[in-house]
Amino acid sequence: MIQNKMFELVFQGEKPDSSEAFADIKAVFTNGNSSQSVKGFYDGNGTYKVRFLPREAGVYSWKVTGAVEAEGQEECTASTQHGMVHTQGCHFVYEN
Numbered sequence: 001m002i003q004n005k006m007f008e009l010v011f012q013g014e015k016p017d018s019s020e021a022f023a024d025i026k027a028v029f030t031n032g033n034s035s036q037s038v039k040g041f042y043d044g045n046g047t048y049k050v051r052f053l054p055r056e057a058g059v060y061s062w063k064v065t066g067a068v069e070a071e072g073q074e075e076c077t078a079s080t081q082h083g084m085v086h087t088q089g090c091h092f093v094y095e096n
Contacts, residue, residue, distance in 0.1 A: 003057045003079040009040075009050040011068040016042055024066035025050065031058045031076070040064070055083070 001007040009027065016023045023042035027050040028035055040050035048068050054060060057078040063071040083095035 001054055001060065001074045001076040003054055003076055004081060004083045005053075005079065007052045007054060007074065007076075009052075009062070009064065009070075011048045011050075011064070011070060012046050013048050013068045015046060016067065020044070023048065025064065025068055026066055027052070027062050027064045029054070029060050029062045031056055031060045040066070040068075042067070 011025075020042045023040070025040035025042070025048050027038050027040060029038065029052050031054070034056070036052070038050055038052050040048055043049050050064060052062075054076045057076050059073060059075050061071070061073050085092050085094060087093075
């Protein structure tokens with residue numbers, strides 16, 4: 001996993017009983033004292049995905065619950081690229 005670059009977890013599971021648009025899957029990513037909850041989605045053909053954008057380098061623990069149950073840990077390395085873009089008055093600036 002790389003800071004400021006999308007990280008994706010992919011799992012296989014049963015097709016949702018009800019609407020595929022409201023598939024029950026979420027993950028919590030924890031890095032030190034900060035945690036972020038992310039909703040996943042059903043991608044068809046028994047595939048579930050969770051996407052996460054790590055904003056800080058470090059070791060992240062993750063736990064997926066709902067239609068799929070899993071947990072793990074990933075190391076996030078510092079990026080050499082710019083971070084997120086924000087507005088500042090009439091201009092765009094990088095977060096870092």
